[in-house]
Amino acid sequence: MQKWIYIGGGVALAGAAAYFFLKPSPEAMLEEQWAMLDRYCVDCHNDAERTADLSFEGRDPADVHANPGVWEEVLRKLKIDAMPPREEPQPEDAMAARFMAGLEGTLDAMAAANPYAAGNKVHRLNRAEYSNAIRDLLGVKxxxxxxLPSDGGDFGFDNIAEVLRTSPLLLERYLTVALRVADMAVGNPEAAVTATAYRIPFELTQDKHLEGMPLGTRGGTSVTHTFPADGEYVLSGRLVRGVEEGLFGVEGHDRPHEFLILVDGNVVFSAEVGGPELHELSVTEGINVAQDAVNAAMTSPPIPITAGPHEVAFTWRERAPHEQNAWEPGLRASLEAHNPSGMPRLEDGVIEGPYKVTGVSDTPSRERIFVCQPQSAAEEPACAERILTSLARRAFRRPIDRTDVEASLAFYDDAREAGGDFDDGIRAAVSRMLVSPWFLFRVEADSPDVPPGANHRISDFELASRLSFFLWSSIPDDELLSLAEKGELRNAGTLESQVRRMLADSRSDAMIENFVGQWLQLRNLESRVRPDFLLYPDFDDNLRKAFRRETEMLFANVLREGRPVHELVTADYTFVNERLARHYGMKGVYGSRFRKVEVKDPNRYGLFGHGSLLALTSVSSRTSPIIRGKFIQTEFWNNPPPAPPADVPALEESAPKDRPSTVREQLELHRANPACAACHNNIDPVGFALENFDVDGSWRDKTREGLDIDSAGILLDGTPVNGPVELRAALLADPELFASTVTEKMMIYALGRGLAPGDMPVVRQIVRNAAEHDYSLVSIVLGIVDSYPFQHRKNSGPGAEATIAQTRE
Structure with a gap:
């Protein structure tokens, strides 16, 4: 909203008008400073050399209108002081500022006169969205x-419409999944007997209580398992087996440990594992005989369980701690594959069944599906149509008529004609609905009121879908659909209130998990973070999971509490449990529950001090300033370095052969080659600033060889930094920089496509508006939802624009 302030009658207004008329236009400012390119840029960017495949020769201000993608990249490089290189002559600050202001204003004016919207018409749900949609539609978790196969991805995310293609094999997979989901949702008294194993990572330490497990237990796992029918099920656990040396926890115990299986918090089976008898059996008869005895002991008799979802826990009864003043191998929580002594550890929990089926009880999914119950055969067709119409409205995310359910009704009729009962018909119809293109794809219609290639506003139902898949990675709920149906979703204040409602809902955890998991690569923690066990023997899966949880909770707090986006890197607090606090050297934190705590060491503030990012940007046996520098440059500065050449030698080849050396010394020898130095001079100083953090994210002042760590360096723009505190200050010297990076990343995620040059003025406007709200992260989210690209699309037609990322390549 514009606000006018009148001071002293018309004097202030007249002064403002005079300033408006005297201030040059952006185009005039740009033309006035255009000579800056000839003086400071053309020496490298000319027709002969074409450095970075770019020449400014023969260009004039009109070229900004013809090639906005080129000039958006020029503007970005100038804003981060990446160009001209610091060893070259530099324009005066005032000249550079006026050139950037003129260029930015020209680009923004172009976008305002001709706003950009993309034309993606069909967008397949990715795996996460499909699972969440099943959960919210049918109540099946x-x-x-x-x-389902991996979705792949582009621009750093796996929800990009252009790469979410289909194939006959993928459609077969969807059909298989639909049949299984329909069984879980409706229940199936004729379900085949199956065995489902829930694997526990080998690196998980199981000597203490784990978050989410029943109190009074240690180790193990807890799962939500959907039972297909009322019947009997056999539940069992299996111990970790070492490398031919035996089962963990069988030998060396003077008294056994108690294995527990709980269903919905109630113990349904227990067994003793370990003790002198089992030790003797393992020693005298061998590991295979002992394993058979243990497996039999840890397998329950048939247990009656009703259909539907139940929490099943496989764990151990916790013992009271006692002082350990002698070496007792039986109390070790060993992670060594060659040493099975210590406490018994579970490898997996197994659920097998159903046996002796008695029917299907009411379940949360059945209550959601069966909106009516026929009292006679004559009522069944009408009830079936009512059930499927109700489901289709939520599944297809729009108004429904009878033609939308005809295919599902045909499957219902076929199942009934084959001799099935009412439930069989609904189960078949639900499976058909789950492979409908209207469910598997987000489809947005062209407008008949505008020509091909022209933009139009998407419908309220399409906006509801964009909003829910952005914030929930799932389908709209009834409230969103009702507002869309009434045409009220865009009413003043309504859209903002819906965004705030959705962010407060636990379903927005999916946005945090999926956006942060891909922007900061947290999804790769399990596959990539595996420190050398001999060098980092205390690292375990508990710590790996805690790393991820800490970062997700910080992002969630900044988002939901309306905090500035910069707090992601400046936060003097974090979220830890006992395991993570002990790793960071924090005192007074006990138990598996995560809680917010004060961070007293400024080096540990914000994301630069999170073990998740520090471990992800290391290799198994040493830190990597290259990986860390590239990661920070790409994800925080939004300035990705070019790909390295294919023949780069390993860093270790640069190490002195006659003495220990630091990674920094090896890198300095490596970049003595001028071809290497061009990139490493920009990447390495950022990584060096974080070099005091070891592979596992712990702080160190010296290497393991006792060598001092040097974390000093000079950034791309000439700023000297020494350590994470100064690196953080350099990043936030221009508050718009990091806010713009996060906005651009989040906008890619929200739109499901790469950004085009025409999107960049929108990014800048969102950041300017957010600045009025202290750059709060929630204001960035609101700005994206309220933006032209989010609420508009282009009618199908020829032509496709290059994205910003493709321009950078």
Whole structure:
């Protein structure tokens, strides 16, 4: 909203008008400073050399209108002081500022006169969105990722419409998943007997209580398992087996440990594992005989369990701690594959069944599906149509007529004609609905009121879908659909209130998990973070999971509490449990629960001090300033370095052979080659600033060889930094820089596409508006939702624009 302030009658207004008329236009400012390019840039960027495949020769201000992608990149490089290189002559600050202001204003004016919207018409749900949609539609919570192939990705995210293609094989997979989901949702008294194993990572330490497990237990795992029918099920646990040396926890115990299986918090089976008898059996008869005895002891008799989701825990009864003043191998929480002594550890929990089926009880999913119950055969067709119409409105995310459910009704009729009962018909119809293109794809219609290639505003139902898949990675709920149906979603204040409601809902955890997991690569923690066990013997899966949880909780706090986006890197607090606090050297934190705590060491403030990012940007046996520098440059400065040449030698080849050396010394020898120095002079100083953090994110002042660590360096713009505190200050010297980076990343995620040059003025406007709200992260989210690209699309037609990322390549 514009606000006018009148001071002293019309004097202030007249002064403002005079300033408006005297201030040059952006185009005039740009033309006035255009000679800056000839003086400071053309020496490298000319027709002969074409450095970075770019020449400014023969260009004039009109070229900004013809090639906005080139000039958006020029503007970005100037804003981060990446150009001209610091060893070259530099323009005066005032000249550079006026050139950037003129260029930015010209680009923004172009975008205002001709706003940009993309034309993606069909957008397949990715695996995460599909699973969440199943959960919110049918109430079925299941990990479907193992049943569907990886989605791939582009621009750093896996929800990019252009790469979410389909194939006959993928459609077959969807059909298989739909049949399984329909069984879980409706229940199936004829379900085949199956065995489902829930694997526990080998690196998980199981000597203490784990978050989410029943109190009074240690180790193990807890899962939500959907039982297909009322019947009997056999539950069992299996111990970790070492490398031919035996089962963990079988030998060396003077008294056994108690294995527990709980269903919905109630113990349904227990067994003793370990003790003198089992030790003797393992020693005298061998590991295979002992394993058979242990497996039999840890397998329950058939246990009656009703259909539907139940929490099943496989764990150990916790013992009271006692002082350990002698070496007792039986109390070790060993992670060594060759040493099975210590406490018994679970490798997996197994659920097998159903046996002796008695029917299907009411479940949360059935209550959601069966909005009516026929009292006679004559009522069944009408009830079936009512059930499927209700489901289709939420599944297809728009108004429904009978033609939308005809395919599902045909499957219902076929199942009934084959001799099935009412439930069989609904189960078949639900499976058909789950492979409908209207469910698997987000489809946005062209407008008949505008020509091909022209922009139009998307419908309220399409906006509701964009909003829910952005913030929830799932389908709209009834409240969103009702507002869309009434045409009220865009009413003043309504859209903002819906965004705030959705962010407060636990379903927005999916946005935090998926956006942060890909922007900061937290999804790769399990596959990439595996420190050398001999060098880092205390690293375990508990710590790895705590790393991820800490970073996700910080982002969630900044988002939901309306905090500035810069707090992601300046936060003097964090979220830890006992395991993570002990790793960071924090005192007074006990138990598996995560809680907010004060961070007293400024080096540990914000994301630069999070073990997740520090471990991800290391290799197994040493830190990597190259990986860390590239990561920070790309994800925080939004200035990705070019790809390295294919023949780069390993860093270790640069190490002196006659004495220990630091990674920094090896890198300095490595970049003595001028071809290497061009990139490493920009990447390495950022990584050096974080060199005091070891592979596992712990702080160190010296290397393991006792060598001093030097974290000093000079950044791309000439700023000297020494350590994480100064690196953080350099990043935030221009508050718009980091806010713009986060906005651009989040906008890619929200739109499901790469950004084009025409999107960049929108990014800048969102950041300017956010600045009025202290750059709060929630104001950035609101700005994206309120933006032209989010609420508009282009009618299908020829032509496709290059994205900003493709321009950078």
């Amino acid at each position: 299941a990990d479907l990722s193992s049943l």
